[in-house]
Amino acid sequence: MKELKSKIEAILFCTPDGVETKKLAKLCGMGSVGHVKTALQEMKEEFEKDGRGMSVVLKEGMWRFAVRDEHVPLVREAAKPEIEKAILETLAFIAYKKNAKQSEVVKVRSNKAYGHIKHLEAQGFVTAKTKGKTRTLTPTKKFYDYFNLREDEEIQPEE
Known part of the structure; x- marks a missing residue:
């Protein structure tokens, strides 16, 4: 499960628009979505419990990382583009x-x-x-x- 979570984390990190559970399963080499759903739910709970700056969210059928609400102003300032x-x-x-x-x-x-x-x-x-x-x-x-x-x-x- 740890390796699966690691793979999912890497995929979510590089897909800001999100990714469907089925596609995550395929990318991770899983035959079914069951283990992926379990891993995502555990990750969601772990991120929340650990108080991380990011959370794992499901929005409109797509899994993605999201900045926690209290950090949005901080990130908005830090994420200004280098070149307008x-x-x-x-x-x-x-x-x-x-x-x-x-x-x-x-x-x-x-x-x-x-x-x-x-x-x-x-x-x-x-x-x-x-x-x-x-x-x-x-x-x-x-x-x-x-x-x-x-x-x-x-x-x-x-x-």
Whole structure:
């Protein structure tokens, strides 16, 4: 049972949207859901009894981890994204182009892109080279490492 709980915990950890009991059984190599249901119920009780920061919950047929109510404000503060969505979109455009002219970035992303570019340079995700009046923006090694990409890898836009 201990090994089964360990497997379930690992699966729940990496599936924030949750997973059905039947799928958990399949992933854990169990023929039926009986042992999985028992393990989940025990885990739910253990997490509650131990006063852990997380709880095991069943919501709309999906098992998942949830932050305990009293910790939600703390987690909300801690879980703020490292890079804001708008800045990330600007970075994605620069990465897609590889050598993007700043004027082109601003044309596509609006005047707010100037602030985004400044932030991305300060964070070390892009470098800028100026030739005449043209600034060319290029993703850095830090960018490729951070997003686990190869420099020669072509970045495709989402359809």
